[in-house]
Amino acid sequence: MIVVKDLVRQFKSGDRTIKPVNGVSFELGKGSLASIVGKSGSGKSTLLSLLGALDKPTSGDVVVDGVSLAGLPDGKLTEYRRRDIGFVFQQFNLIPNLSALDNVMLPLEFAGVRKSARLQRAKELLEQVQLDPEKHARRTNRLSGGEQQRVAIARALANEPKLILADEPTGNLDEQTGEHIIELLSSLSRDDNTTILVVTHDRSLAQKTERCFRLQQGRLTEEVRSGSRR
Amino acid sequence: MSVLARSVGNAFRNKIRTAAVVAVLAVAIGLALAMLVANQAVGAKVQELNASVGTTLTVNPAGGQGFEGGGEPLTTTEAQTVASVANVTSVVGTKALRLQTASTTTASTGATTGTTQQAGPGGGFGPGGQQPTVSTNLTAAVDAGTLGNRNSSTGSTTQPTRTLPITATGTGAEVDSTGKALNITSGTGLGDYTAAEAKALVGSSLAEKNNLTVGSTFTVQDKTFTVAGIFDAGTTFGNNAVYVTLPEAQALAATPDELSTMIVTVNSMENVDSTKTAVQNALGTDKADVTQGQRNLETAVSSLNSVKNISLIAFIAALATAGIIILLIMVMLVRERRREIGVLKAIGAPNRTIGLQFVLESLVLVALGSVVGAVIASLASGGIASALISSNTTTTAVTRTQRGGGLAGAVPNGSLPGGGGFQGGGQGGPFGGASQLLTSVTASVSPGVLAAGIAAVFAVAIIGALVPALLTARIRPIEVLRGE
Numbered sequence: 001m002i003v004v005k006d007l008v009r010q011f012k013s014g015d016r017t018i019k020p021v022n023g024v025s026f027e028l029g030k031g032s033l034a035s036i037v038g039k040s041g042s043g044k045s046t047l048l049s050l051l052g053a054l055d056k057p058t059s060g061d062v063v064v065d066g067v068s069l070a071g072l073p074d075g076k077l078t079e080y081r082r083r084d085i086g087f088v089f090q091q092f093n094l095i096p097n098l099s100a101l102d103n104v105m106l107p108l109e110f111a112g113v114r115k116s117a118r119l120q121r122a123k124e125l126l127e128q129v130q131l132d133p134e135k136h137a138r139r140t141n142r143l144s145g146g147e148q149q150r151v152a153i154a155r156a157l158a159n160e161p162k163l164i165l166a167d168e169p170t171g172n173l174d175e176q177t178g179e180h181i182i183e184l185l186s187s188l189s190r191d192d193n194t195t196i197l198v199v200t201h202d203r204s205l206a207q208k209t210e211r212c213f214r215l216q217q218g219r220l221t222e223e224v225r226s227g228s229r230r
Numbered sequence: 231m232s233v234l235a236r237s238v239g240n241a242f243r244n245k246i247r248t249a250a251v252v253a254v255l256a257v258a259i260g261l262a263l264a265m266l267v268a269n270q271a272v273g274a275k276v277q278e279l280n281a282s283v284g285t286t287l288t289v290n291p292a293g294g295q296g297f298e299g300g301g302e303p304l305t306t307t308e309a310q311t312v313a314s315v316a317n318v319t320s321v322v323g324t325k326a327l328r329l330q331t332a333s334t335t336t337a338s339t340g341a342t343t344g345t346t347q348q349a350g351p352g353g354g355f356g357p358g359g360q361q362p363t364v365s366t367n368l369t370a371a372v373d374a375g376t377l378g379n380r381n382s383s384t385g386s387t388t389q390p391t392r393t394l395p396i397t398a399t400g401t402g403a404e405v406d407s408t409g410k411a412l413n414i415t416s417g418t419g420l421g422d423y424t425a426a427e428a429k430a431l432v433g434s435s436l437a438e439k440n441n442l443t444v445g446s447t448f449t450v451q452d453k454t455f456t457v458a459g460i461f462d463a464g465t466t467f468g469n470n471a472v473y474v475t476l477p478e479a480q481a482l483a484a485t486p487d488e489l490s491t492m493i494v495t496v497n498s499m500e501n502v503d504s505t506k507t508a509v510q511n512a513l514g515t516d517k518a519d520v521t522q523g524q525r526n527l528e529t530a531v532s533s534l535n536s537v538k539n540i541s542l543i544a545f546i547a548a549l550a551t552a553g554i555i556i557l558l559i560m561v562m563l564v565r566e567r568r569r570e571i572g573v574l575k576a577i578g579a580p581n582r583t584i585g586l587q588f589v590l591e592s593l594v595l596v597a598l599g600s601v602v603g604a605v606i607a608s609l610a611s612g613g614i615a616s617a618l619i620s621s622n623t624t625t626t627a628v629t630r631t632q633r634g635g636g637l638a639g640a641v642p643n644g645s646l647p648g649g650g651g652f653q654g655g656g657q658g659g660p661f662g663g664a665s666q667l668l669t670s671v672t673a674s675v676s677p678g679v680l681a682a683g684i685a686a687v688f689a690v691a692i693i694g695a696l697v698p699a700l701l702t703a704r705i706r707p708i709e710v711l712r713g714e
Contacts, residue, residue: 054576055708074704075580082578093573093711097243098236109232110578155577 001030001195002051002163007060009046020046021057022218028211030162031193033186035206038215044199045090045167047215051197052087052165053077064163082110086156088166090199092148096141100126100151103140107158125154130180145172153181157188164188166198170205182208233583237590248595251559255599258555259687260606262548266682267607269541276534285499286409287506289492290519304489308513315508317501318494324407325400325479326490329366329450329472363395364451364482370394371439371470396436397471398450399490400479406463409493412473417444417459426477429458433469451482494520499531552599553690560592560691564698571702572710581703585696592695596687 009021020043028034038044049055051062053069061070064084072080081087094103101122108118126136129150140148149172156164164185170178182205188194189210198205206212212223242248289312293301306323313321374394404412404419412419412431420429432442437460442448446457455474463469480486496505502522510520564571574584702710 049708052576054711055706078575078578078580081576085578087576089573089576089711093569093576095570095573097239102236106574106579107577110580110583115232159578 001032001065002028003063004051005061005063007047007050007062008058009043009050009055010058019043019218021050024060024215024218024220026213026220026222028195028197030195031189032211033189033196033209034198034211034213035209036197036199036213036215036220037201037203037206042215043218044215047220048087048165048167048197048199051163052085053080054087082107083159084162086159086161086164088149088152088156088164088169090167090171092140092145092152094140094148094151094155097139099137100131100140100143100147100154101136103151104154104158107155111159121158122154125157126151128157128184129154130177146174146177149173150177150181153184160192160194162195164194164196166196168200168202169198170200170202178202178205233587234590237587238594240587240591241594248598251555251595252598252602254555255552255596256602256606258548258552259596259599259603260610261603262545262552262687263603263607264610265541265545265548269538269545272534272538272541276531276538285496285502287494287496287502287509288408288521289494289509289513290490290521292515292517292519302517303485304492304518306487306489308518309489309492311512312492312494312509315505315512317497317505318509319497320403320495322401322403322405322409322493322495323476323489324402324491324493325476325483325485325488326407327398327400327479327483328363328395329368329398330363330395331369332365332367364398366396366398366448366450368396368436368440368448368472370396371433371435372466394470398430398474398479398482399471400474400476400482402476405493406468406473407491407493409495412461413463414459414461417457420458420473420475423475424477425475426481427475428453428455428478429474430455431459431461431473432457433471434460434462435466435469436471453482549686549690552687553694556592556596556599556687556691557694559595560588560695561698563591564588564695564702568702568710571699572705572707575703575707576711581700584703585699588695588699589692592691593688596691600687 004024004026007021007024008019010017010019020041022043024047036044036047046055050057053062053072057070061068063069064080067080069077069080095106098106101119104122104125105118108121113121123133123136127133131147131150131154135143135147140151143151149169153166153169156166166185169185170181173181185196185198186208189196198209200206212225213220214223289304291301291304304323309321309323312318372394399407401407402423404414404423406412414431415434417431420427420431430448432440432448437443437446437457440448442457442460444457444459447454448457449455450472461469461473463471474482476489477486480488494505494509496502506520506522510518513520571584574587
């Protein structure tokens with residue numbers, strides 16, 4: 001489903017050139033649940049943004065269902081993000097003056113879903129991520145970090161994307177809620193055939209994924225598991 | 231939540247800032263609208279002045295004017311000559327007559343009622359020869375008074391108290407002796423002014439004095455005339471008058487082809503001077519005197535044009551200020567919300583949606599600013615426009631007094647010499663009321679003007695919001711998200 005070919009992203013930092021992603025290649029099948037682990041600053045988030053078409057690689061390509069992202073114009077990339085990608089940001093990136101419901105409804109609005117349908121869908125998603133119904137109408141800047149995290153996950157799931165890219169999805173959650181989110185992502189992968197790639201420091205989450213990659217100095221290696229998770 | 235609802239919500243995200251922005255915008259927009267209104271008011275007045283009296287020349291026989299002087303009369307052939315001069319749009323010939331009440335004519339001249347007097351003492355009304363006296367059954371509406379009796383005295387001999395004659399004018403178009411359209415208050419005009427017909431337009435006070443209404447009849451030189459309309463000239467002297475068609479007046483005077491005066495209309499104010507010279511040359515300096523009685527108005531129009539230009543510049547400046555304010559505010563807002571734009575892009579918002587959201591947000595701010603600004607404009611525009619025009623009029627009046635040697639400029643209605651003779655019981659001339667016209671400008675906030683001004687500000691707001699929003703939206707989302 002997703003093929004990454006020799007992906008390179010480099011930045012200029014003063015006189016130095018840094019390569020947080022340096023020749024990364026891998027493939028993920030449809031419905032797989034994978035994780036990327038690595039130290040802070042190892043380029044995990046940069047790789048995720050390249051896969052999510054938030055950034056363009058210096059070289060290399062990402063091919064999704066046979067379509068090369070490198071060749072797509074900006075308009076098509078926006079459409080790709082809207083239709084095929086669900087992105088959970090490490091910093092949540094919610095719109096602070098909008099309610100939890102409004103935030104979840106945004107991607108649905110951009111996809112042209114009718115108001116009543118998107119309201120219904122947003123409520124279901126917020127319930128799915130276990131956000132108290134009384135907080136659905138609350139502005140997200142008045143929610144706790146964990147609650148914002150759940151709203152961000154609900155928003156990522158809104159348009160039923162083919163690929164969910166999650167940057168530390170359980171980083172701000174308590175153990176119980178974290179478990180629930182992991183179970184939610186697993187069920188999406190298992191039942192809805194959604195491909196999920198998470199970047200995490202959470203070993204328990206990484207261990208529950210089908211495949212686990214380690215990013216070190218811009219290079220990706222896959223950790224070999226003795227048994228299957230499922 | 232729709233884009234519109236989101237935009238309205240964003241406009242009020244920071245209420246104190248929104249209030250400050252609206253206040254600043256309102257002042258700028260209010261000033262712009264006030265200037266636009268002032269500009270329109272002054273422009274309309276300039277146009278009115280130009281259209282009414284600003285572009286006319288008066289041609290009199292050389293050496294003769296009104297009831298005074300001598301020389302040879304003007305002819306219709308000369309009128310055709312003038313009509314062919316460049317920039318002349320129309321030439322209206324007039325033939326002036328004096329209508330003397332039948333009994334007075336008999337008493338003062340001893341002549342048989344009904345005769346036409348081409349020259350001679352004429353009962354002390356001057357030797358002009360321009361205005362033959364014919365008899366009528368009408369009674370003048372103006373009493374002679376001190377001025378009239380003084381005018382009638384010759385040497386040391388004082389004439390007995392008498393009634394004044396009535397001015398009758400044969401005209402080639404529905405205009406008065408200054409070229410201004412007649413203000414017919416009842417009835418109709420005379421139809422074809424180039425054909426002899428026993429119909430007349432009667433001044434309101436003369437009609438009242440003689441109990442005339444539309445359809446009534448009166449006689450001039452034993453010929454019965456029907457009142458076709460009643461007009462109001464705006465002055466007592468002007469309303470003691472009768473207008474007939476030009477050929478009818480020429481027939482009454484028994485001087486076919488003869489004209490007392492020609493009213494020449496020039497196509498524009500700028501061409502008046504050159505056309506005056508051209509007409510003078512075409513007729514010959516020994517044949518005709520060409521006068522431009524509205525010299526003062528030229529100065530006034532020039533000053534008003536300056537005010538118009540200043541108000542236009544002020545309008546543009548205020549509008550530009552409003553535009554810059556909204557532009558800077560939107561640049562600041564977009565800058566402040568770069569991350570939000572990045573998030574919207576990241577979750578699939580098209581550029582046009584982002585652009586629309588910020589445009590709607592700016593329009594909400596401008597709409598609020600415009601409403602408050604329109605209130606300010608409606609309160610301030612009248613005062614600003616009258617302040618601009620009254621100060622301008624004062625300047626003109628002073629200039630006029632200096633130029634005219636005190637003859638004309640200082641009089642309240644701005645009457646000028648050289649237009650209508652010295653008969654009559656009081657002042658009043660063809661250019662009376664010019665100053666009144668200038669000072670009567672009142673600025674009114676017309677919906678069209680307001681809409682045009684606000685539309686301009688909205689256009690600036692749309693551009694001001696769209697450009698920075700789209701520029702930001704074109705950046706890769708990660709650059710915006712990473713930059714914060």
